[in-house]
Amino acid sequence: MPLSQAEQDALWGKKGVSLSGQKSADKYSILEPEEKIIISECQDEAFWLRSLPVSISFAFGTHILHQNGLLKINLIPPPLAKVAFIAGAGVMGYMFGQISYANVCRDKFLTRCPDGVVATDIRLKNGIQTVPYSIFSPINQETWRQLAKQREMTRYRDSIDPGFEIDDEFKDQNITSPNLINDERLKHKVGPVRYGVFRKDDQEQS
Structure with a gap:
């Protein structure tokens, strides 16, 4: 849900000389x-x-x-x-x-x-x-x-923690899946496929 103008002014300040909105007494709030x-x-x-x-x-x-x-x-x-x-x-x-x-x-x-x-x-x-x-x-x-x-x-x-990382061994890998290449409906959307993804929690537990 987007912020109202009053909420944006309070967070980022008003245009003009004053840098604070009505909800902030600090002139240079940013x-x-x-x-x-x-x-x-x-x-x-x-x-x-x-x-x-x-x-x-x-x-x-x-x-x-x-x-x-x-x-x-x-x-x-x-x-x-x-x-x-x-x-x-x-x-x-x-x-x-x-x-x-x-x-x-x-x-x-x-x-x-x-x-x-x-x-x-x-x-x-x-x-x-x-x-x-x-x-x-x-x-x-x-x-x-x-x-x-x-x-x-x-x-x-x-x-933001996505919950997974790319294994260092596979970071430079740039392999395209043959199954996607041969699919007429998807091959124009094919991009690099990387392997070696693991969850951070699994790594920490191991």
């Missing part, structure tokens, strides 16, 4: 614990070490330039123009700080959690993506969800 730690570090370090200092520097520099008469807009009253210039410079400084930290954050994922969905996405886009990799990009976050689904499906398939 990530490994180490990936969540790295994201928290990237957010804090990018803000305190890059965005905040650069934003203040840009705003202060704009203030000095405006005071010295180097920034003027005749159509706007000077006080309003000054506020607009400083606010714009602050926003630009914040964005520049975030972008400048992107490569540091990327290297954290590749070094500390190379098998995670974020590192996998980074490697897949290496040489293709022309802008710095961003953990806030909805496009990248959607890719994380798809990679997480593939990862869980792979884990599920690997966990």
Whole structure:
């Protein structure tokens, strides 16, 4: 029975910035614990070490330039123009700080959690993506969800025990049954037939 949209959102996250559904309070519910730690570090370090200092520097520099008469807009009253210039410079400084930290954050994922969905996405886009990799990009976050689904499906398939194995002596065998070859109704469907199949339980008991 297929999952409802609400159940899928709770398991894999919603589209957009938030990666969790209504049933999960964890914003990054599809990530490994180490990936969540790295994201928290990237957010804090990018803000305190890059965005905040650069934003203040840009705003202060704009203030000095405006005071010295180097920034003027005749159509706007000077006080309003000054506020607009400083606010714009602050926003630009914040964005520049975030972008400048992107490569540091990327290297954290590749070094500390190379098998995670974020590192996998980074490697897949290496040489293709022309802008710095961003953990806030909805496009990248959607890719994380798809990679997480593939990862869980792979884990599920690997966990299934069919109950039998091919004996090593017969693994390279590629023999086609003569009875099937001579059957006009089935010969077009004939494939390799392997022998030496035994149940795991029988092997363990013996």
